[in-house]
Amino acid sequence: MSFLSKALRTLEVPVSERETLSVLQNPDLQPIKPQYRIWGFWSNFGYWGIISLSMVTWLSASSSLSLGLNVREIIGAYILGDLLTLAFTLANSYPGTDWHIGYTVCQRISFGIYGSGLGILVRVLLSIVNAGSNAWMGGLATSLLLSAWSPSYMNMSNTFSPGIAMTRRDFVGFIIFQIICALCYLIKPHKMNIPLVTSCFSCFFAMLGMVIFLVNKADGYGDLFTLETELKGSKRAWTWVYIITIWFSSVSPGSTNQADYSRFASSKTKLWAGTVLALLIPTTVVPLFGVIGASCTKAAYGEQMWVPTDIVLYWLNQHYDAATRCAATFIAFAFIYSQVCLNVVTCGFAGGMDLAGVLPKYINIRRGALITTALSFAVQPWNFYNTSSSFLTVMSSFGVITTPIISIIVCDYFIIRKGKYRISHAFKIKDSDYYYTWGVNWRAMVAFVCATAPGLPGMAWQINNHYFSNAQGIINFYYGDTFFAFLISFFIYWGLCLWKPVTITQEVDKKDYYNAMTGKELVKYGVEPCDEKSLNSSDEVEQISTHLEESKINRILHRFHK
Incomplete structure (x- = not known):
């Protein structure tokens, strides 16, 4: 055996004698066994609740307010966005609950053994972007905790160039937070349910305490709630649609790979109940907390503060006493805990699950999660929060790519295959029903391109408003892309399958x-x-x-x- 062969053998994913390892399969990709399906109501609530009970959702309303709607309309649009997210998410959960497979295997079945690479690549890139974004916010919380413990750390001199959108203190917090996340990858994904639930509650009470204190300090809710929109007619209506699209797009990566975590559910009833409540209650309450915080800080301190860690740092700068430091420690710990759980589960493990489908012999979930974390540095997440517009651009762009993928999986599962998968054929190339044409389901590819392409000019306009500035139709399509892309991909894929039906030699495995x-x-x-x-x-x-x-x-x- 050559040196290269020995080196590659050493790098292979370790497996037991009874487990299978091949170019398409490792234990992390196979359907999970019943003993690992332990996620009940609270676990599923925690998984979707942690997406809302986080620092990012606290400041999400700041971007929406910049579009011109008032607070009541924004919250109303968020609720409609939640309902849309629920419909897509629950429909996309069935492959996981019925067949106990993850997103990678779903992609192979719908897009083909090789064609699945498209959806996997998209999901990996989104995991990397989100991992960087969440880690930066977690780094701010880590920096806050260290500032509460050490005045010298809080007053650390900044040696970075003024052109860099961060300080040395915050960068140190970012690095420490990334190390904490890397250590958490030693935990099995299905065992993250208890940290998810406890972090949701700790973060909620930390946020609630901040809001109560600020309302008392400002002697009311401030003036943001009294602002009225100046938008009229179709402009106002399309802004509503755009906020719905933004809201769904911000959580669409989680909806896309819902099967990765719905396969842990102990029953569909508990999955539905936990997901519904988590997507309706925290998603409404937390943005309101952010609005109240910004409105009250404007009234009490003369400055509108949207990032929650900025508020606590202001308290420390004003009163560095035992009571303030104690409060800052609790709040910072709660934010770190929630951001760690959010980053590990929705980004690290999600990216690891997808990367495991690319090189199953050499990458498992843990290794893939570490790769995702390492690559998250490259997106420079400290630039995401410079202005509301850059944050808005990142959030609103995800759905253009993810929505068609969700739509095709849903159509393929319910309409084409009637809820039946032949799982063994997702792990083989020769004579596989999911090999299609040269390993690619061209019907899914055509549907994906037809649904994605119309939204790309709108993305270009969002980045630079000089592009297509006179083409209101392109802009409006981008605003409503979540609705349009789903319908386009769904019916084109269905129509192509009616015209050229997919081959189904056998609906399910015999064993x-x-x-x-x-x-x-x-x-x-x-x-x-x-x-x-x-x-x-x-x-x-x-x-x-x-x-x-x-x-x-x-x-x-x-x-x-x-």
Whole structure:
């Protein structure tokens, strides 16, 4: 064996004797077994709740207010955006809950064994961008915590150039936060449920305490709530649509790879209940907290502060006493905890799951998460929060690319395949139903391009308003891209599948090759157990065998009658 072969063998993902490793498969990509499906109501609430109970959502209303609507209208648009997000997310959760597979495998089934690379690449890039963004905010919280502990750290001199949009103090906090996240990748993804739930509660009470203090300090809610919009007619209506699009786009990466975490759910009912409440309550309350904070700081301190850590730093600069330092420590810890959970689960692990599908022999979830974290430095996230416009541009651009992917997966699962996957064919090339044409499902590719292309000129206009400034139709399409892109990709893909149907040689596997199904699921899909020892009892084996035999007889009789 050559030196290169030995080196590559050393780099391979470690597996046990009973686990499979190939160019398309490692244990992290296979359907997860029942003992790992432990996420109940609170776990699913925590997963989606942490997206809202974070520093980014606190300051999200600042960008929306710059568009000209008043606070009431913004919150109303957010609620409509939540309902749209719920529809997309819950529909996209079924491959995970039904077949216990993640986003990478869904991509192989819908886009083809090789065509899946497109959706995986998109999701990896979004994970890297979001990882940088969340880590920067977490770094600010880390810097706040160290400032509460050490006055010399808080007053650290800035040796960076004025052209760099950060201070040395905040950069140190950013590096420390990234190290904390890297250590958290030692935890298994399905075991992050308890940290998610506890971080949601700690962050909520920290935010609530800040708001109560600020309202008392300002003797009211300030004047932001009294501002009225000057927008009229269609301009006002399209701004509503745009805010809905922004709101969905900001969470669309999580909706896109929903299967990665819906596969951990212990039941669909608990998944639905937890997700619905998390996407309706915190997403409404936290932006309101941000508006109240900015309005009250303007009234009390003469300066409108949107970033929550800036508010606490102001308190420390005014009164560096024991009480203020104690409050700052609790608030900073709560923000660090929530940002760590948010970054690890929705960015690090998500990127790791996707990268595991690129090189399964050499990358598992943990290694992929570390790669995602390392690459997040390259996006220079400290520039995201310079102005509301740059933040808005980043948020509103995600949906242009992610919405068609969600739409195609949903159409393929419910309309084309009627909720049935042949999982083993997602891990093979030769004679695979999901190989399509040279490994690519051209129907999905055409639908994706047709839905994505119309939104690209609007993205260019958002970056530089001199482009297409006189083409209001292009701008309006971009504003409503979430609605338009979903419908375009959905119906084009459906139409192409009607014109040139996909080949389905067999709807589901004959056996549960991955021991991932419960007894009820084996009966539901007419699948035989691969390993009878994995079942609960001999009675269950006999019951399943009886049901399978009855279903075979019924199919034979049905064909005979035809």
